[in-house]
Amino acid sequence: MIELVIASRCTGCGDCVSVCPTHVFDLGADNIPLIARQEDCQTCFMCELYCQADALYVGPDHDRAVPVDADEIINSGLLGQYRRDSGWDEWANNTEYTSQFWRMTQIMNGGREVSATRKNKPAA
């Protein structure tokens, strides 16, 4: 779930606001996005993927907010990891990093459970 916008890194490009499928962000003062509807976040990582300033942090928990410390996240090296390891932008020719789809494990498992429920439903 989206947890952080690092305002000091944000360039105000607005890309995260545009690509978020569930309209989690509002554009705030100086074009810095605000997390306005965190509960609507699908943990799809699209905002991280499109943020070339690496100013966003999406946590792997899809079903609950897990507040994080901004300084810890900045120092952790996690900012921009999803974009880098997905091979976007300046990382397009980098073969050192692997896919980060493991970060979506929870949401994939949730989808599998929903799918199993549907399969077991008796025909109407």
Ligand code: SF4
């Ligand atoms: S992770 Fe996906 S749903 Fe959540 S804020 Fe980012 S783009 Fe929106």
Ligand code: SF4
């Ligand atoms: S994509 Fe990144 S740089 Fe652009 S507005 Fe969103 S947080 Fe700021």
